[in-house]
């Protein structure tokens with residue numbers, strides 16, 4: 089792949105150029121110009137911003153979008169999701185994930201954290217789409233299949249390790265109420281041994297907290313800490329019911345909480361992630377969509393707006409989450425695990441960025457961060473670049489029609505079409 093150079097992009101009102109080499113930003117500044125052999129793009133005054141990071145999803149669940157959305161959670165899982173998941177083939181996961189990737193590319197997400205069946209098929213789809221992802225197959229052993237789950241998890245880790253640099257592996261125990269204490273301990277040990285991440289749902293409903301207190305005499309984060317699962321490579325999805333002491337522990341261990349405000353509201357969990365307390369404690373925070381079965385969109389701009397609105401509303405305070413800070417959460421900049429600890433749009437950082445539509449009426453008059461959070465949607469993205477490769481230009485993603493047709497066929501064959 090030849091180096092990519094963008095000229096005429098706008099950052100903070102200044103025109104800049106940006107040159108990408110080997111998937112990273114090599115140089116950025118007013119004097120940067122294409123070198124012979126570069127692929128060159130004239131941004132013609134388009135605004136340049138970092139790409140977004142979706143910290144929690146189940147990408148292939150695009151196949152379930154629009155089915156059973158008005159059912160209560162357990163009926164939706166029992167009647168709609170689990171019977172279909174029992175017959176999922178690798179090709180279903182592949183095309184469902186490709187569809188998710190088209191949507192993410194179109195709406196400015198470069199990297200995502202995924203938990204779903206057939207993780208190798210997810211990885212293939214991510215690589216073919218040109219995105220990056222941290223992927224783990226979900227672990228459940230409520231039915232007593234603990235040893236089988238361990239073997240599957242090790243096989244998945246091996247398969248994911250063999251993929252290219254765009255793929256990172258995670259162990260993904262589904263939750264504290266579907267995974268035994270023994271398997272959770274094994275996950276902690278195995279993740280530490282192999283240097284892989286842990287991705288788990290935590291403290292999504294109040295019922296989960298009550299059950300955990302009754303069964304283990306501790307709240308969910310304290311229970312996970314006892315088992316050794318909280319560390320710098322741990323993502324906790326949801327965290328709606330975390331209390332101050334749990335947030336202190338999570339901050340001390342360096343774990344990341346990914347809030348999913350749209351999914352939380354759709355499933356009517358009845359609370360809001362305690363962002364102000366998390367910030368006071370110094371918790372790393374990211375933003376996620378959750379799966380398309382429970383959101384139903386993968387446009388992270390929508391979650392960004394919901395995140396900011398929910399925090400203002402729940403806290404009765406319009407100053408609780410400044411727009412610039414909300415934008416940082418959506419780009420992974422408030423969680424080193426999500427952005428790799430790199431200052432975005434600087435030399436050495438991954439070449440993951442967006443050019444916004446020059447004709448977008450939603451931005452340009454007021455404060456950019458405020459417009460991005462409250463006025464814009466994913467349709468504001470004109471160009472998506474990931475690892476120095478142009479995945480969308482002028483709103484067009486190559487091969488999108490074929491992906492849609494294949495995904496529709498797979499959904500139909502599962503009885504979801």
Ligand SMILES: [Zn+2]
Nearest residue numbers: 289325378379
């Ligand atoms: Zn989830």
